[in-house]
Amino acid sequence: MSMATATAQPVERVNYLNKExxxxxxxxxxxxxxxxxxxLLSITLFFFIGGFFALLIRLELLTPAGDLVQADTxxxxxxxxxxxxxxxxxxxxxxxxxxxxxxPMMIGAKDLAFPRIxxxxxxxxxIGGVMMLHCMxxxxxxxxxxxxxxxxTAFTNTKIVEAGLAIFVVGFSSxxxxxxxxxTIHRMRAPGMTWSRLPLxxxxxxxxxxxxxxxxxxxxxxxxxxxxxxxxxLGIFDxxxxxxxxxxxxxxxxxxxxxxxxMILPSMGIVSEIIACFARKRIFGYSFVALSSIAIAVFGxxxxxxxxxxxxxxxxxxLVFSLLSYGVAVPSAVKVFNWxxxxxxxxxxxxxxxxxxFGFLGLFTMGGLTGLFLAALGIDVHVTDTYxxxxxxxxxxxxxxxxxxxxxMHFWWPKISGKLYxxxxxxxxxxxxFIGFNLTFFPQFILGYVGMPRRYYQYPQEFxxxxxxxxxxxxxxGVGYLLPMIYFLWSMRYxxxxxxxxxxxxxxxxxxxxxxxxxxxxxxxxxTWEAYNYDEIDGAHKQEVPVVG
Amino acid sequence: MSDSQATAVxxxxxxxxxxxxxxxxxxxxxxxxxxxxxxxxxxxMFFGGLFCAYLxxxxxxxxxxxxxxxxxxxxxxxTNTAVLICxxxxxxxxxxxxxxxxxxxxxGSLILTMxxxxxFLGIKGKExxxxxxxxxxxxxxxxxxxxxxxxxPDQYAxxxxxxxxxxxxxxxxxxHALHMVIGLGIFTWLLVMAWxxxxxxxxxxxxxxxxxxxxxxxxxxxxxxxxxYLIDRHP
Numbered sequence: 001m002s003m004a005t006a007t008a009q010p011v012e013r014v015n016y017l018n019k020e021x022x023x024x025x026x027x028x029x030x031x032x033x034x035x036x037x038x039x040l041l042s043i044t045l046f047f048f049i050g051g052f053f054a055l056l057i058r059l060e061l062l063t064p065a066g067d068l069v070q071a072d073t074x075x076x077x078x079x080x081x082x083x084x085x086x087x088x089x090x091x092x093x094x095x096x097x098x099x100x101x102x103x104p105m106m107i108g109a110k111d112l113a114f115p116r117i118x119x120x121x122x123x124x125x126x127i128g129g130v131m132m133l134h135c136m137x138x139x140x141x142x143x144x145x146x147x148x149x150x151x152x153t154a155f156t157n158t159k160i161v162e163a164g165l166a167i168f169v170v171g172f173s174s175x176x177x178x179x180x181x182x183x184t185i186h187r188m189r190a191p192g193m194t195w196s197r198l199p200l201x202x203x204x205x206x207x208x209x210x211x212x213x214x215x216x217x218x219x220x221x222x223x224x225x226x227x228x229x230x231x232x233x234l235g236i237f238d239x240x241x242x243x244x245x246x247x248x249x250x251x252x253x254x255x256x257x258x259x260x261x262x263m264i265l266p267s268m269g270i271v272s273e274i275i276a277c278f279a280r281k282r283i284f285g286y287s288f289v290a291l292s293s294i295a296i297a298v299f300g301x302x303x304x305x306x307x308x309x310x311x312x313x314x315x316x317x318x319l320v321f322s323l324l325s326y327g328v329a330v331p332s333a334v335k336v337f338n339w340x341x342x343x344x345x346x347x348x349x350x351x352x353x354x355x356x357x358f359g360f361l362g363l364f365t366m367g368g369l370t371g372l373f374l375a376a377l378g379i380d381v382h383v384t385d386t387y388x389x390x391x392x393x394x395x396x397x398x399x400x401x402x403x404x405x406x407x408x409m410h411f412w413w414p415k416i417s418g419k420l421y422x423x424x425x426x427x428x429x430x431x432x433x434f435i436g437f438n439l440t441f442f443p444q445f446i447l448g449y450v451g452m453p454r455r456y457y458q459y460p461q462e463f464x465x466x467x468x469x470x471x472x473x474x475x476x477x478g479v480g481y482l483l484p485m486i487y488f489l490w491s492m493r494y495x496x497x498x499x500x501x502x503x504x505x506x507x508x509x510x511x512x513x514x515x516x517x518x519x520x521x522x523x524x525x526x527x528t529w530e531a532y533n534y535d536e537i538d539g540a541h542k543q544e545v546p547v548v549g
Numbered sequence: 550m551s552d553s554q555a556t557a558v559x560x561x562x563x564x565x566x567x568x569x570x571x572x573x574x575x576x577x578x579x580x581x582x583x584x585x586x587x588x589x590x591x592x593x594m595f596f597g598g599l600f601c602a603y604l605x606x607x608x609x610x611x612x613x614x615x616x617x618x619x620x621x622x623x624x625x626x627x628t629n630t631a632v633l634i635c636x637x638x639x640x641x642x643x644x645x646x647x648x649x650x651x652x653x654x655x656x657g658s659l660i661l662t663m664x665x666x667x668x669f670l671g672i673k674g675k676e677x678x679x680x681x682x683x684x685x686x687x688x689x690x691x692x693x694x695x696x697x698x699x700x701x702p703d704q705y706a707x708x709x710x711x712x713x714x715x716x717x718x719x720x721x722x723x724x725h726a727l728h729m730v731i732g733l734g735i736f737t738w739l740l741v742m743a744w745x746x747x748x749x750x751x752x753x754x755x756x757x758x759x760x761x762x763x764x765x766x767x768x769x770x771x772x773x774x775x776x777x778y779l780i781d782r783h784p
């Protein structure tokens with residue numbers, strides 16, 4: 001633009017990024033792609049806030065003595081880390097950024113069904129986020145992100161009501177995103193885009209949206225009850241006044257367990273896209289992978305009480321919930337086996353997105369299998385509220401959900417920004433993230449198993465070696481997260497222009513320009529092919545594989 | 550500019566209410582209506598948490614809930630039920646008016662609906678006032694001493710447990726009333742649109758979608774009424 005030699009260059013195509021400039025064109029946009037970028041900026045901010053709390057936690061745990069912060073401060077640190085990461089990063093991360101950007105394009109639509117509601121959901125997120133920031137800066141909350149009653153309603157004197165209302169508001173943003181996706185997937189598909197031709201990313205988001213729609217209202221009413229009980233001193237959950245604290249836990253986990261699937265399902269969708277593309281094969285058992293997403297969403301609603309095995313629920317209830325929790329493992333395993341089968345005899349390329357997908361496969365499997373340990377009643381009693389649990393859910397939420405998110409960001413970055421990221425740096429970052437992650441969280445499995453409880457700021461001397469390893473790993477992991485942010489920003493200015501389809505991938509989103517125009521497609525696409533038709537794309541120059549057996 | 554380009558492709562008589570990203574009016578109507586149905590599903594779950602809490606405590610504190618329920622004026626509640634059922638009828642009449650291009654019927658029914666809604670809130674306010682005067686509002690001045698349990702004249706209800714009933718009563722009816730207020734806001738907007746002549750037999754999706762919401766709020770009341778007012782009424 002400012003270059004004097006610009007005359008020699010072809011005129012830059014009009015796209016969603018350069019169509020208009022100015023603050024209003026962003027803050028009042030109804031373009032799903034621009035809203036995706038607004039979300040990207042906001043959740044990245046909250047990711048680093050949540051990461052800052054994690055850093056302080058790990059620094060405190062470097063030594064056995066409580067020397068960096070006081071116990072009260074430590075309680076606030078892990079509480080705010082959890083609240084920010086769960087409600088303001090993980091839950092909106094993939095749906096609100098990549099889902100927002102890709103769902104309409106993948107099904108051949110111009111936009112989501114309700115573009116203004118989409119913008120409204122971002123504003124709700126921001127309002128909730130500002131409330132949470134204000135809450136943090138004026139004292140925070142110290143109950144743990146689960147804000148169990150009656151501690152949260154009758155004892156603690158931290159900012160429960162404000163944090164609860166922030167979660168209430170941001171919950172509505174999540175509901176509206178899910179509502180928009182379901183209607184869009186039902187009503188906005190291009191001609192020929194049948195349900196059996198949908199990319200698995202779409203199936204995953206459909207399942208996620210169902211959870212957002214049916215689960216989030218329950219946490220909304222729960223925080224309303226907590227806020228009312230706390231302000232008016234009622235006894236809905238307070239046993240001293242005749243209330244039932246277990247009822248709170250039931251209502252809370254009715255949402256918060258399925259919420260884990262809000263985080264992991266979209267990530268699974270991304271992994272399906274990446275593995276098919278970089279193995280150059282149609283995904284093995286497409287319909288099984290698609291329907292296993294729905295199965296996970298349904299089963300996910302039936303297992304919540306496995307968080308309450310030691311809370312005093314009946315033995316029979318615990319038995320049933322233990323069995324059902326095993327049931328969730330089945331559709332999850334179906335996915336892992338199908339991805340592995342897809343790799344079999346594939347022409348595998350090890351580009352950065354694929355490295356993240358491989359990372360996801362290993363780490364999610366670890367997280368899932370340790371989840372089965374925790375679903376077993378006997379072992380759960382032994383490791384409840386220890387670092388084993390912390391390690392387990394970080395393997396799912398960070399090793400699973402976040403690896404998928406990063407893989408997706410790399411895979412679709414050329415489409416989002418119109419620029420190529422530096423591949424060498426990206427592979428290095430993927431490796432650093434994988435090593436840093438395992439170094440951080442694997443020692444925590446051992447710590448938990450030998451008895452270190454979670455949420456304590458001091459610990460006995462013999463736990464120090466593993467804690468030092470974990471803190472060292474967290475530092476490496478931090479570097480791994482900073483790197484992509486740096487080179488993504490760098491590539492926006494200095495990166496090579498991306499072709500429309502740099503990966504030679506299937507999928508309608510790759511048939512648009514990079515970056516796409518405001519309405520995505522020049523003319524409404526008509527779909528005549530199956531999803532992941534890599535055989536046809538790679539076509540003629542592929543050798544016939546001799547049939548074995 | 551590109552908005553008009555995108556829609557101009559559609560050619561034939563173009564409805565200004567058809568948004569750019571929809572291909573046909575039918576698609577837009579289906580999307581709006583599906584969107585409202587899904588929203589109502591979230592509302593079912595929202596109230597569902599409260600109904601779940603109610604059922605648990607009703608089981609635990611059976612007699613106390615009966616005694617507390619008996620102190621609410623069922624006549625006022627019954628009147629409100631009738632008012633809401635009538636308002637659902639007028640909503641349907643408004644949509645019918647739009648479908649058959651009878652402007653007077655449509656606008657009149659919308660105004661009647663809103664009047665019914667206001668009447669409901671007025672009666673609700675009277676009920677709240679009575680509860681306030683009787684010190685039945687949970688909190689520091691709550692009092693429910695020496696109220697016999699129905700069927701057990703020798704036993705008094707536990708005031709702490711009755712207080713849970715009243716807490717649920719105020720939260721459930723309060724959230725329901727809040728939905729009514731939002732409904733009145735929506736219907737004000739619908740009335741303005743109807744007055745400006747935006748609704749035709751071909752296009753009246755907002756009326757249908759707003760009507761769905763209104764009916765849902767009515768249905769919530771249909772469940773609240775017996776659970777809160779009628780659980781211990783014997784002839």
